Amino acid sequence: MSRGERGPMKVVIINTQYVETDATSFKSVVQKLTGKDSVVSDYSSDHPMKNIVSCPHHSRLGLGGAILERNWSIKEFDRLLKEMPPVDELSRLWD
Amino acid sequence: MSGKKLKGGKKVRRPRFAFQTRSQVDILDDGYRWRKYGQKAVKNNKFPRSYYRCTYQGCNVKKQVQRLTRDESVVVTTYEGTHTHPVEKSTDNFEHILSQMQIYPLPYN
Numbered sequence: 113m114s115r116g117e118r119g120p121m122k123v124v125i126i127n128t129q130y131v132e133t134d135a136t137s138f139k140s141v142v143q144k145l146t147g148k149d150s151v152v153s154d155y156s157s158d159h160p161m162k163n164i165v166s167c168p169h170h171s172r173l174g175l176g177g178a179i180l181e182r183n184w185s186i187k188e189f190d191r192l193l194k195e196m197p198p199v200d201e202l203s204r205l206w207d
Numbered sequence: 208m209s210g211k212k213l214k215g216g217k218k219v220r221r222p223r224f225a226f227q228t229r230s231q232v233d234i235l236d237d238g239y240r241w242r243k244y245g246q247k248a249v250k251n252n253k254f255p256r257s258y259y260r261c262t263y264q265g266c267n268v269k270k271q272v273q274r275l276t277r278d279e280s281v282v283v284t285t286y287e288g289t290h291t292h293p294v295e296k297s298t299d300n301f302e303h304i305l306s307q308m309q310i311y312p313l314p315y316n
Contacts, residue, residue, distance in 0.1 A: 128223045128285070135230045138284075142237040145224050146268060146286045148293050192308070194236075195301045 225285040233272055233282055238294040239263070241270065252276045266291045 133141050144150060196202070228235060241259035249256050254274040261268040268288040275281045 123218045125218055126223065127221075128225050131224055131226045133226055133228050135228055135232075135235065138226065138228050138230075138235050139237050142224075142226065142284075142286065143294055145222075146237075146289055148290050150289055192301075192305070197301055 221287055222289065223285065223287045225283055227275075227281055227283050229280050230282050231280070233257075233274060235282070235284060237284075239268070239290065240295070249273065261290060263290070263292045 131141065131145070240262045242262050243257055243259050245258040246255050247258075252273070253276050256271055256273045259270045259272070268286065268290050270287070271283075271285045273283045273285070275283060
């Protein structure tokens with residue numbers, strides 16, 4: 113295959129690994145394989161997961177007096193409840 | 208099929224993981240935030256494929272979401288790349304959701 117002026121051949125290797133998970137373990141396995149500290153070639157190891165990393169600052173929501181503007185769906189409530197941190201952590205949000 | 212564009216005849220491998228999960232929900236929470244940048248119809252499949260990019264500044268991770276036709280209870284989430292940043296703290300994600308609901312009056316500094 114003559115390529116003329118276009119330079120040497122480029123080779124792209126697409127290597128897909130298939131993973132089966134259930135909905136509950138999905139999050140942890142995804143983070144294990146694609147997260148910042150992932151050891152991709154070592155999937156079967158017993159590395160403890162370093163998920164929770166302390167942030168240097170608290171994020172602030174600059175909403176300043178936002179009002180409830182719309183009706184919530186059950187789905188939104190569910191999501192909120194699912195993401196809710198433990199109660200003692202919650203008090204930090206209001207410091 | 209996404210790959211990686213290269214110069215000079217070099218070979219590069221990028222890790223790619225296709226998660227098959229039995230789920231009624233297309234978007235499964237993986238602890239990261241995503242923005243959709245595309246959707247297209249797929250041959251021999253009645254479901255479209257959606258494309259997402261991690262919203263974290265400087266992070267290049269992408270994912271595709273595709274529900275299977277041969278087993279409609281299964282959704283395939285394909286990740287490419289490794290995040291350059293840690294996962295959100297649980298309180299950050301909680302605040303993020305609250306901010307989206309706009310219920311959260313906070314005093315300004």
